[in-house]
Amino acid sequence: MLPLSNRSRVVSDKKMTFLERIYLPAVLTGMGITFGHLFRKKTTIRYPEVRREFSEVYRGQHVLKRDDEGRERCTACGLCAIACPAEAIIMVAAERLPGKEHLYREEKYAAVYEINMLRCIFCGLCEEACPKEAIFLTKRMVASEYEREPFIYGKEILLEPLDPALRIDVSKRQTPEVLHFKLDKTQKHNL
């Protein structure tokens, strides 16, 4: 059998030598090792003051994107809800009324769009399933709450602001490789 690492030791119950029996060399070695740890870089951080650096493609809180003219991209097709393995997404579709063309890009839009952040596992399958480039995961963290109710995020939280200055940049998750993958017809959800 191949060893998993080169650090494995063969265990035996042979008689201990004198040095092993008096424990002290082993004790001192151990104390040397722990003493070395005193000066190591700490793995914990002072959280609220110091924050860890996130990857640019971190999968955190979702955003519902608008297009360049500020219209909602989501057409409430429901593919994200179907793709979701945790069944965290629900939506109610509605028809765009005349005069609302500046708000919604297509004739159908999501009147209600809710993600239950307690159910969500942040896998990003919704993002892959979306044919309209409407939903993305961002590197924002989902805030903690005292109750369960506030974890159901509606459109008012998910939708990105209209103001172009406040738009949420998802270009790091829209690389050519990602777009190429989305066109790959061998993937079931791209059919």
Add this chain to the structure above:
Amino acid sequence: MIFIVIYKTILASVILIMSLLVAMYSTLIERKVAGWFQDRLGPDRAGPWGIFQPLADGIKLFFKEEFMPNTADKFLYILGPSLTMFIACLTSAVIPWGPDLVIGGKTYPLQVADINIGILYIFAIVSIGVYGIMIGGWASNNKYSLLGAVRASSQMISYELAMSLSIISIVMMTGSLSMRDIVAQQQGFNWNIFYQPLGFLIFLICAFAETNRSPFDLPECETELIGGYHTEYSSMKLGFYLFSEYINMFISGAVMATLFLGGYHFPFIDRLGLSSNAMAVAGFLVFFAKITFFGFVFMWVRWTLPRFRYDQLMRLGWKTLIPLAILNIIVTGVVILLK
């Protein structure tokens, strides 16, 4: 006469408050050191660097529910932690904390009681300490507590033997049981540890067992006995048990520094050209630094070594340490005879 009584009372109170404060902050330092050893930062939320953490812990303990098991023996149940705390505070009386202070032509020794059987007094008090744990464990009327108490008593009795035997060689060298004389003989760098390295090692190991610290913390032993003798204790009664452990650590550090590391002496003390009072302060600070070093060693060992198995503990105590201590006495005796 009344003057001496007042002075001694003040000194005793100061030492008591000091050991309580040190014990209080040892809990924080222990947690900090534990964090550093495990590559963590340790508690730092309560105040800057977490310096209010002991206060927070104390307040928490005070406000916890005062729970007493139905079947417990009420009197003994309360006597247990009280006795432990009382005994822990008693030992500091014979430790010389520094050279004499001279104020207005009068000398003020920084030692509460210079009794001529100082070491004997310490051992007498320490061996009463086991009663606190035993009574507490027995009175709880709980199997875990009882097992912890039985373990504690047999462990402490076995290790006390080796501990006292290792001290005999020091006493043979010094020719006195008084702590003051023992310190006085270790002037400068003439520390006992250089003459009695084996005795020091035995004493150190036994000190770990006496204070119930890891790797000899079998009486508490979370993994097997929940909390051992203090399983049924809550609130400040539990606090007393935990607190007395830290006081014991502090005092045993002080005893080790006194007996083996020259107490308040440090090399080249005469060449600094200090006045006698400044020397007293410097001596006290050096002594305190030595105690702090021992406190750190206690924590260092705790976060390095796993707990001994009970038979290993007993074998180490009876079959290794006691014969070694007796050998040490014989060798010391032969050397003294030949000189």
